[in-house]
Amino acid sequence: MNLNDLPTSTPWRMARRAARMNPSVIREILKVTEKPGIISLAGGLPSPKTFPVAEFAAASATVLAQDGPAALQYAASEGYAPLRQAIADFLPWDVNPDQVLITTGSQQALDLIAKVLLDDSSRVLVETPTYLGALQAFTPMEPTVVAVDSDHEGVLVDDLRAKVGTGDDKARFLYVLPNFQNPTGRTMSEARRAALVQAAAELGLPLVEDNPYGDLWFDTPPPAPLTARNPEGCIYMGSFSKVLAPGLRLGFIVAPQAVYPKLLQAKQAADLHTPGYNQRLVAEVMKGGFLDRHVPTIRTLYKAQCEAMLTALTREMAGLDVQWNRPDGGMFLWVRLPAGMSAIDLLPKAVERNVAFVPGAAFYASDADPRTLRLSFVTSTQEQIAAGIAALAAAIRDLQGS
Amino acid sequence: MNLNDLPTSTPWRMARRAARMNPSVIREILKVTEKPGIISLAGGLPSPKTFPVAEFAAASATVLAQDGPAALQYAASEGYAPLRQAIADFLPWDVNPDQVLITTGSQQALDLIAKVLLDDSSRVLVETPTYLGALQAFTPMEPTVVAVDSDHEGVLVDDLRAKVGTGDDKARFLYVLPNFQNPTGRTMSEARRAALVQAAAELGLPLVEDNPYGDLWFDTPPPAPLTARNPEGCIYMGSFSKVLAPGLRLGFIVAPQAVYPKLLQAKQAADLHTPGYNQRLVAEVMKGGFLDRHVPTIRTLYKAQCEAMLTALTREMAGLDVQWNRPDGGMFLWVRLPAGMSAIDLLPKAVERNVAFVPGAAFYASDADPRTLRLSFVTSTQEQIAAGIAALAAAIRDLQGS
Numbered sequence: 001m002n003l004n005d006l007p008t009s010t011p012w013r014m015a016r017r018a019a020r021m022n023p024s025v026i027r028e029i030l031k032v033t034e035k036p037g038i039i040s041l042a043g044g045l046p047s048p049k050t051f052p053v054a055e056f057a058a059a060s061a062t063v064l065a066q067d068g069p070a071a072l073q074y075a076a077s078e079g080y081a082p083l084r085q086a087i088a089d090f091l092p093w094d095v096n097p098d099q100v101l102i103t104t105g106s107q108q109a110l111d112l113i114a115k116v117l118l119d120d121s122s123r124v125l126v127e128t129p130t131y132l133g134a135l136q137a138f139t140p141m142e143p144t145v146v147a148v149d150s151d152h153e154g155v156l157v158d159d160l161r162a163k164v165g166t167g168d169d170k171a172r173f174l175y176v177l178p179n180f181q182n183p184t185g186r187t188m189s190e191a192r193r194a195a196l197v198q199a200a201a202e203l204g205l206p207l208v209e210d211n212p213y214g215d216l217w218f219d220t221p222p223p224a225p226l227t228a229r230n231p232e233g234c235i236y237m238g239s240f241s242k243v244l245a246p247g248l249r250l251g252f253i254v255a256p257q258a259v260y261p262k263l264l265q266a267k268q269a270a271d272l273h274t275p276g277y278n279q280r281l282v283a284e285v286m287k288g289g290f291l292d293r294h295v296p297t298i299r300t301l302y303k304a305q306c307e308a309m310l311t312a313l314t315r316e317m318a319g320l321d322v323q324w325n326r327p328d329g330g331m332f333l334w335v336r337l338p339a340g341m342s343a344i345d346l347l348p349k350a351v352e353r354n355v356a357f358v359p360g361a362a363f364y365a366s367d368a369d370p371r372t373l374r375l376s377f378v379t380s381t382q383e384q385i386a387a388g389i390a391a392l393a394a395a396i397r398d399l400q401g402s
Numbered sequence: 403m404n405l406n407d408l409p410t411s412t413p414w415r416m417a418r419r420a421a422r423m424n425p426s427v428i429r430e431i432l433k434v435t436e437k438p439g440i441i442s443l444a445g446g447l448p449s450p451k452t453f454p455v456a457e458f459a460a461a462s463a464t465v466l467a468q469d470g471p472a473a474l475q476y477a478a479s480e481g482y483a484p485l486r487q488a489i490a491d492f493l494p495w496d497v498n499p500d501q502v503l504i505t506t507g508s509q510q511a512l513d514l515i516a517k518v519l520l521d522d523s524s525r526v527l528v529e530t531p532t533y534l535g536a537l538q539a540f541t542p543m544e545p546t547v548v549a550v551d552s553d554h555e556g557v558l559v560d561d562l563r564a565k566v567g568t569g570d571d572k573a574r575f576l577y578v579l580p581n582f583q584n585p586t587g588r589t590m591s592e593a594r595r596a597a598l599v600q601a602a603a604e605l606g607l608p609l610v611e612d613n614p615y616g617d618l619w620f621d622t623p624p625p626a627p628l629t630a631r632n633p634e635g636c637i638y639m640g641s642f643s644k645v646l647a648p649g650l651r652l653g654f655i656v657a658p659q660a661v662y663p664k665l666l667q668a669k670q671a672a673d674l675h676t677p678g679y680n681q682r683l684v685a686e687v688m689k690g691g692f693l694d695r696h697v698p699t700i701r702t703l704y705k706a707q708c709e710a711m712l713t714a715l716t717r718e719m720a721g722l723d724v725q726w727n728r729p730d731g732g733m734f735l736w737v738r739l740p741a742g743m744s745a746i747d748l749l750p751k752a753v754e755r756n757v758a759f760v761p762g763a764a765f766y767a768s769d770a771d772p773r774t775l776r777l778s779f780v781t782s783t784q785e786q787i788a789a790g791i792a793a794l795a796a797a798i799r800d801l802q803g804s
Binding site for chain 2: 009010011012013014015016017018021022023024027043044045046048051053056057060061064065068069070071072073074075077104105107108111115116117118119120122133136137139140141170172200201204205206230232233241245246247248249256258259261262264265266268269270271272273274275276277278
């Protein structure tokens with residue numbers, strides 16, 4: 001019998017979770033924005049101007065000359081010891097390097113945390129709205145995601161108490177992004193942080209704190225991390241994507257001993273270890289306090305671009321009943337369209353006028369507010385931002401008139 | 403109320419799967435082997451002599467000079483297009499670059515495949531014995547792993563038919579490593595490959611073919627991959643870890659359209675994308691046919707080291723009733739101890755004599771043969787191999803005499 005005589009299609013039966021996994025809305029939009037001439041206010045791509053290319057070139061030469069074979073060999077799943085030490089030293093509370101787990105971007109941290117803490121149908125709490133990548137990372141473990149009501153400072157503690165659940169249905173953790181949140185750009189105040197950590201400790205609710213943007217403040221640093229206030233009750237996630245470069249895929253977890261060993265085992269199973277070459281490059285670039293000199297230049301750039309966007313919004317949206325916030329740092333701001341208008345309906349009109357954004361609906365675990373949208377002020381230049389906001393205002397007028 | 407007044411320990415409730423996740427036996431053994439002076443025949447670490455450090459240094463300079471901002475930016479989850487093309491061109495059957503998904507090492511490929519194809523309690527078939535890292539990658543999805551009886555050529559097709567299951571319990575796939583298998587070093591013959599692909603097609607059983615070692619043949623290339631014989635029924639996994647360097651964590655999947663989109667979504671959720679810098683480095687190093695010149699030097703080295711191990715085994719194990727195989731390539735050979743002897747009992751005796759190996763039991767999904775052990779001939783020098791095998795023989799005598 002010849003293979004040609006056999007049924008040609010093998011029946012690939014998918015796991016249940018595959019039905020829940022869908023293409024990232026953002027990545028689909030980003031494909032649209034690759035059209036030449038379009039101004040993208042959609043993606044969360046750091047400005048390439050901020051990438052220290054020369055420093056990475058120097059570090060590449062140094063690492064390969066001094067430590068080439070080790071940099072190219074298999075390595076410990078925990079991560080490169082000097083980088084773990086540098087991270088512990090850099091963080092603003094007492095962190096032991098043994099608590100630091102290097103991850104392949106902070107997206108992997110979300111995957112590992114989901115694997116270790118979420119069963120199918122486990123309750124997990126998120127902000128309203130929340131980071132889309134977190135929802136995507138949690139989805140394969142098939143949890144029940146519950147959105148906690150939030151205001152301009154983040155989660156509302158009373159609603160957290162109402163939604164934490166009990167017994168087997170008690171939430172496994174709350175995922176929270178306190179600084180210059182993706183997507184809203186909002187920051188959790190000192191008072192809200194104190195209340196949240198207090199409530200979580202009373203409730204016995206672990207917190208998963210994601211802090212990719214915390215160093216990108218404009219005028220004053222944000223309040224201390226949640227984890228600094230109760231390290232045994234929190235997992236902290238950090239990233240080098242916004243202060244050095246995302247293309248190296250370097251993030252980290254700081255976890256208490258109660259969960260670190262299982263996260264480490266999940267890491268081994270996921271990709272053995274994060275590339276040792278990349279870890280050494282970042283450790284080399286960080287030597288001599290480079291971040292202390294480099295990060296302020298990113299802050300200055302992003303603050304200017306944010307102000308350009310705010311100025312353009314004030315100018316272009318006059319009379320349109322559009323609302324937006326004023327972030328204290330980060331990469332994004334949050335816009336609310338006039339009553340009755342949907343950001344999803346607006347997007348094609350905007351793309352016709354050569355500007356793109358992300359409809360806010362993508363960031364809600366449930367009950368999306370269709371009027372919201374996210375604007376990034378870091379990828380485009382100030383001139384592009386001004387033109388892009390003008391085009392967005394025109395698109396809103398198009399939709400109102402249609 | 404002060405935080406200090408609260409219960410200090412947050413109750414971290416783990417997912418069910420966490421109870422099944424355990425430290426890698428091999429990584430624990432590797433820690434023992436870091437003791438100074440020990441000869442490790444345990445780990446699967448490629449010889450650092452084979453790492454093209456100078457080529458990576460040149461490629462690092464070129465990539466950052468010519469394409470620095472793009473190399474350091476976020477990138478497509480599918481992978482870097484020129485690398486996907488180079489992989490498609492390199493493989494010995496007709497592969498479309500659109501079928502290639504770049505992964506963060508081939509370990510991540512296993513994680514993605516498990517996520518997309520395995521539910522809890524799904525039947526999944528493996529060889530006897532099989533790659534430990536695959537068992538670890540599958541475990542978080544809580545499948546039922548069923549070992550198919552195997553001989554010196556790999557899985558026995560009759561036992562595959564007996565164990566494939568029916569209805570909801572039908573196996574989701576067979577995971578198979580046909581070339582110079584980890585851990586045994588065995589190779590699947592042409593006849594067995596043909597019979598296996600035929601049987602899988604008849605049974606409607608997908609195959610997951612892992613081929614990290616296929617280029618490391620000593621005298622003649624292995625038979626064509628299983629996937630080349632039925633691309634729509636197979637997922638193929640490859641790696642640059644053994645032909646260039648493992649520390650870059652670069653592997654890939656070739657998948658049919660029936661599963662590619664879901665693997666891609668799982669990849670997005672897992673780490674967004676594999677480091678773009680690393681992908682460009684490998685694409686740059688591969689230009690001009692570098693692998694065609696480089697890989698033969700690895701083959702020559704490993705063949706000589708394998709022969710050194712075989713010679714030492716013949717000399718040192720004389721009269722000890724120890725059996726071993728003669729691999730046609732790869733990194734490992736497989737040893738069977740005298741009747742009644744356990745490799746796990748032998749390990750501490752061997753470590754006392756400054757040599758380490760991996761007990762075979764680690765590689766069995768069930769019904770381990772306690773007499774087996776894996777030896778790597780690639781990490782140590784020929785002199786260390788000779789001394790290591792002598793020490794191993796002495797340890798066997800120690801255990802026989804005790």
